[in-house]
Amino acid sequence: MSAMGDKDVVTPPHVYFNRRNFMRAGAIAAGMAGTGLLYRRLNGVDLVMTETAELGGLTRPAEPGFRVTGEAMTPRESILNYNNYYEFSTDKDGVAKAAADFKTAGWKVAVGGLCHKPTTFDLDDLRRISPAEERVYRMRCVEAWSMVIPWAGYSLSKLLERVQPMSDATHVAFETLLDPARMPNQSTDVLDWPYLEGLRIDEAMHPLALLTTGLYGHELPPQDGAPVRMVIPWKYGFKGIKSIVKITLTSMQPPSTWNKRAPDEYGFFANVNPSHPHPRWSQASEQRIGESGRRKTLMFNGYGEQVARLYSGMDLDVFF
Ligand SMILES: Nc1nc2c(c(=O)[nH]1)N[C@H]1C(S)=C(S)[C@@H](COP(=O)(O)O)O[C@H]1N2
Ligand SMILES: [Mo]
Numbered sequence: 001m002s003a004m005g006d007k008d009v010v011t012p013p014h015v016y017f018n019r020r021n022f023m024r025a026g027a028i029a030a031g032m033a034g035t036g037l038l039y040r041r042l043n044g045v046d047l048v049m050t051e052t053a054e055l056g057g058l059t060r061p062a063e064p065g066f067r068v069t070g071e072a073m074t075p076r077e078s079i080l081n082y083n084n085y086y087e088f089s090t091d092k093d094g095v096a097k098a099a100a101d102f103k104t105a106g107w108k109v110a111v112g113g114l115c116h117k118p119t120t121f122d123l124d125d126l127r128r129i130s131p132a133e134e135r136v137y138r139m140r141c142v143e144a145w146s147m148v149i150p151w152a153g154y155s156l157s158k159l160l161e162r163v164q165p166m167s168d169a170t171h172v173a174f175e176t177l178l179d180p181a182r183m184p185n186q187s188t189d190v191l192d193w194p195y196l197e198g199l200r201i202d203e204a205m206h207p208l209a210l211l212t213t214g215l216y217g218h219e220l221p222p223q224d225g226a227p228v229r230m231v232i233p234w235k236y237g238f239k240g241i242k243s244i245v246k247i248t249l250t251s252m253q254p255p256s257t258w259n260k261r262a263p264d265e266y267g268f269f270a271n272v273n274p275s276h277p278h279p280r281w282s283q284a285s286e287q288r289i290g291e292s293g294r295r296k297t298l299m300f301n302g303y304g305e306q307v308a309r310l311y312s313g314m315d316l317d318v319f320f
Contacts, residue, residue: 048096152214173254198254
């Protein structure tokens with residue numbers, strides 16, 4: 001049963017901030033194992049309510065897979081206060097506060113490598129490439145929790161087309177900002193910095209692969225990867241690299257931070273696959289944040305109709 005009861009997934013914007021829903025989400029979270037802190041925060045204790053500028057004129061294309069229907073969107077308060085972002089904190093409910101002062105003025109994304117028109121884009125340049133669309137995607141973390149998130153952005157393919165990939169570009173590599181002065185946990189060795197991710201080029205060109213600049217109709221907040229991140233909804237959340245400064249077309253499979261850290265636990269492909277357990281836990285079900293019971297995890301996170309063709313002939317248990 002949905003924690004949001006009869007409330008539909010298509011929620012008018014003012015309800016995102018509705019106090020009653022927010023308390024209700026907190027009450028549900030109270031019943032969840034290991035979410036005591038989330039419960040306290042959702043009930044107003046230390047809850048960080050990050051405000052960012054509203055994005056005007058979002059479009060809502062209805063292409064297959066672009067907008068989840070029949071599943072409640074996760075309350076904005078939960079998305080803002082339950083994060084994985086190791087550059088700031090390894091505590092999911094500590095990221096929002098640790099990242100609150102992160103400044104993104106003057107941000108640039110260098111797109112280069114095997115392409116005819118390598119270009120460095122500022123945020124206005126990125127905005128000019130395509131109008132932002134609202135995409136409502138399931139988000140499935142490899143840790144077996146999930147959300148439904150209204151992102152804003154456009155297909156990464158539109159950016160890649162601008163730089164004209166060469167025919168020998170087989171993969172795309174992504175890199176997060178490296179700046180320990182602004183990302184305090186980069187002075188620790190909890191991970192190798194900068195955070196790196198990668199996709200095969202056909203995955204990167206798939207319309208569902210979203211270059212993301214917004215959340216709930218507003219610019220991305222720091223804790224969710226401001227000012228620009230990737231969201232690849234059929235893959236585990238760690239593939240969705242945050243605060244990107246560099247995108248490189250290459251002819252080799254790029255390194256991925258979590259894959260290098262523990263190759264037997266975090267595959268390069270990392271496609272959501274309920275029948276391939278993580279070595280330390282099952283991936284068959286998931287805790288949807290804000291709901292009481294568990295949900296069955298869906299193959300490709302429910303995007304199989306759109307993406308299964310990318311993997312025909314591959315043994316998905318070997319290439320997890
Ligand atoms: N640079 C960077 N990107 C990152 C991470 C991170 O620690 N650093 N965590 C990943 C993981 S494990 C998940 S589940 C998602 C979480 O995104 P969210 O906090 O916006 O929900 O971001 C991913 N992107
Ligand atoms: Mo994750």
